[in-house]
Amino acid sequence: MERPLLVYTTFPDLASALNIGEALVRERLIACINVLPGMQSVYSWKGAVERGAEVAAILKSREGLADALAVALKARHPYDTPIILHLPVAGADADTAAWILAETQPGKSFENGTQAD
Numbered sequence: 001m002e003r004p005l006l007v008y009t010t011f012p013d014l015a016s017a018l019n020i021g022e023a024l025v026r027e028r029l030i031a032c033i034n035v036l037p038g039m040q041s042v043y044s045w046k047g048a049v050e051r052g053a054e055v056a057a058i059l060k061s062r063e064g065l066a067d068a069l070a071v072a073l074k075a076r077h078p079y080d081t082p083i084i085l086h087l088p089v090a091g092a093d094a095d096t097a098a099w100i101l102a103e104t105q106p107g108k109s110f111e112n113g114t115q116a117d
Contacts, residue, residue: 007059031103
């Protein structure tokens with residue numbers, strides 16, 4: 001069985017995180033996005049130390065979609081250089097892993113905000 005994959009990224013605001021996350025769920029590249037607002041960051045960017053408010057996000061996917069997910073995330077992301085960290089999952093509850101794998105399989109579609117087989 002293919003293993004789940006967690007992807008860590010950040011966004012400038014809640015709306016962009018939720019909108020991009022929803023698009024990735026609808027494309028079946030992720031099963032879920034967890035958005036954690038209210039994060040404060042201090043980072044180095046182009047030779048300067050910056051501070052800013054950001055939103056952290058954890059995306060739940062599977063290893064076989066790592067490359068396609070990174071491409072889709074970069075294409076939509078408002079940052080020039082978004083943070084995209086693949087965090088391999090060493091172990092997972094069997095039901096959780098099965099749900100992630102099922103929700104990231106092609107072939108199902110969503111209608112009116114609900115999933116349709």
